[in-house]
Amino acid sequence: MTEKIRIYLADDHQVLIDGLIAVLTTNKSFEVVGFSLTGENxxxxxxxxxxxILIMDINMPEKDGIEVLKEFNEKGYTCQVIVFSSYDDIKFIKEVLQLGAKGYLTKQSAGEHLVEAITTVYNGEEFYSKTVREKIFKSFAGREKENDGIDVEEVLQSITERxxxxLExxxxxxxxxxxxxxxxxxxNTVETHRKNLMKKLNVKTTIGLIKFAYKYNLLKN
Structure with missing residues (x-):
């Protein structure tokens, strides 16, 4: 029997928690192991x-999601975190990603992407709903090229066709x-290539890969 993905939920609305539990428990690959209505402890x-996996809102009483992520960041991540929020402000998005969250879903898109987000993050990748991706891209579109701490020409020559x-x-x-x-x-080969790209381009996330690609016009479209 395949081991189930153990999921913990944190949101200050009991009705939403109940709804998430109802949805997630219909999937035989998931097990909801607990929930909290506050960020305390x-x-x-x-x-x-x-x-x-921890699926967590940003706006919670006693300790908000940002404070929780800071604690995870300081003490060491024991699970992967997906932020699940009605906020789609780029300020919040950037902050939670910098603090180590591996996914960001808006509550408006959750029904469509929640299962995919959980399995994607559990498998070591990142997941962002479409509106979140668009906001991330727009936040760096049109900026002046920054110094990435690498020899760009040398790096571009080192990127293989595969x-x-x-990257495309x-x-x-x-x-x-x-x-x-x-x-x-x-x-496994895909993951090896992805890690090699991240190392070559001196970035830490998949979003960083895409940002670099857009910045230096590496994409065909």
Whole structure:
């Protein structure tokens, strides 16, 4: 039997929590191991439950999501965090990503993408709903080119044809599995190429890869 993905929920609305539990428990791959209506002691609660994924709102009483993420950042992540919020302000998005969240979903898009977000983040990738991606891209579109701390010309010459194919598909929001299917390679090979790209381009996230690609006009579209 395949081990289930252990999920912990945190939101200050009981009705929403109940709805999420109802949806998630219909999926045989998921197990909801607990929930909280506040951010107080959330790190300890999630760790005690040995959760794989924490789905968390930003706006919570006693300790908000930003404060919780700071605690995770300081103490060390014991699970992956997906922010699940009605806020789509770029300020919040940037802050939670800088603090180590691996996913950001707006509540408006949750019904369509929640399951995909959980499985994507659990498999070591990042997931952002479409509106969040658009806001991230717009936030750096048109900026002056910054010094990335690398020799850009040398790096561009070092990117292989296969890596460029993968970068193109990442920019089109393909998951690791979709890329492996499209290129007829294993998901492990996709992940190896993705990590090599991140190392070459001196970035830490998939969004960083796409940002670099747009900045230096590496994408065909």
């Amino acid at each position: 959330l790190y300890d609660k999630v760790t005690a439950k040995n959760a794989d 890596e460029m194919e993968i 598909l990442i920019s089109l929001e393909y998951s690791g599995k979709e890329i492996s299917d499209a290129l007829f390679i294993s998901t």
